[in-house]
Amino acid sequence: MQLDIRGISKTYPNGVQALKDVSLSIPPGMYGLLGPNGAGKSTLMRILATITKPTSGSVRWDGADAVASPDALRGVLGYLPQDFGVYPNLSALEFLEYVAAVKGIDARAARRRIDELLALVNLTEAKKRPLGGFSGGMRQRVGIAQALLNDPKLLIVDEPTAGLDPEERVRFRNLLSELSGERIVLLSTHIVSDIEAAATQIAILSHGRLLAYGAPEALLSGLEGRVWEWVVPSAALGSVKERFLVSGTVRRGDGVHVRVVADAPPGPGAVAALPTLEDAYLDRISSGRTALAA
Numbered sequence: 001m002q003l004d005i006r007g008i009s010k011t012y013p014n015g016v017q018a019l020k021d022v023s024l025s026i027p028p029g030m031y032g033l034l035g036p037n038g039a040g041k042s043t044l045m046r047i048l049a050t051i052t053k054p055t056s057g058s059v060r061w062d063g064a065d066a067v068a069s070p071d072a073l074r075g076v077l078g079y080l081p082q083d084f085g086v087y088p089n090l091s092a093l094e095f096l097e098y099v100a101a102v103k104g105i106d107a108r109a110a111r112r113r114i115d116e117l118l119a120l121v122n123l124t125e126a127k128k129r130p131l132g133g134f135s136g137g138m139r140q141r142v143g144i145a146q147a148l149l150n151d152p153k154l155l156i157v158d159e160p161t162a163g164l165d166p167e168e169r170v171r172f173r174n175l176l177s178e179l180s181g182e183r184i185v186l187l188s189t190h191i192v193s194d195i196e197a198a199a200t201q202i203a204i205l206s207h208g209r210l211l212a213y214g215a216p217e218a219l220l221s222g223l224e225g226r227v228w229e230w231v232v233p234s235a236a237l238g239s240v241k242e243r244f245l246v247s248g249t250v251r252r253g254d255g256v257h258v259r260v261v262a263d264a265p266p267g268p269g270a271v272a273a274l275p276t277l278e279d280a281y282l283d284r285i286s287s288g289r290t291a292l293a294a
Helices: 041-048 092-102 107-120 136-147 166-179 216-221 234-243 277-293
Strands: 003-011 017-026 029-034 056-061 077-080 154-158 184-189 201-206 209-214 227-232 245-252 255-261
Touching: 003 041, 017 041, 017 056, 017 201, 017 209, 029 041, 041 154, 041 184, 077 136, 092 107, 092 136, 107 136, 136 154, 136 166, 154 166, 166 184, 201 216, 201 277, 209 216, 209 277, 216 277, 227 234, 234 245, 234 255, 245 277, 255 277
Parallel strands: 029 184, 029 201, 077 154, 154 184
Antiparallel strands: 003 017, 003 056, 201 209, 227 255, 245 255
């Protein structure tokens, strides 16, 4: 089981180029697609979900061309889009029965599968309540359930934790991690913490370009000796942000504790710090902007 993305580019009719020559090879596991809003993540997810066709390039599922002949991929695909809509007057059970019917799943098999999924996403007790009364986290769990109805080999979830409270976000990403054993799970997000604990590989996308792809450890190793903690006066913070890449600030009694990504100590008293994935992400995004501006 393998998803191969080769040279994918997408230009919309208005001339906006959303993706530029993106290539990835993805075996089973949990994969994070990380990038700021407008990076092209949702466009790539829609192409992989066979909703949108690329302008150029290829997508292959187990060697078969999924752009020219998408049915094989669609049969093993589960998709939770960024804007997941529900019918507010239907219960969770009714909604999942409707989606199963649309997907052509046998009614008897669908009932068994729906019961299993409602238990998996912890909604058995709420299955007869109207969806209009569900919290954001509960609606997202219904979204995951509908994406899993056909027991997909490829599960795509696009910005699934937007608008969720911290507890629901943790619960949701733990669920995705549990699902990634014998399938490919692609999680697209701009929130680093959503993927750092679970993703086996991370791709960083910005302005439609792939800036980095690899294991979290590989991304972190490139920052060894380049992250610093530095205490500066509050009045100097603006100047520091203009001169350096600042990945975090904490105000304390002795001043502002600043995390800086730089090749050398940014100033007197700066001490080396262990890099985090947030540092690595911001460094790659900053480098990408610099390259585009050159």
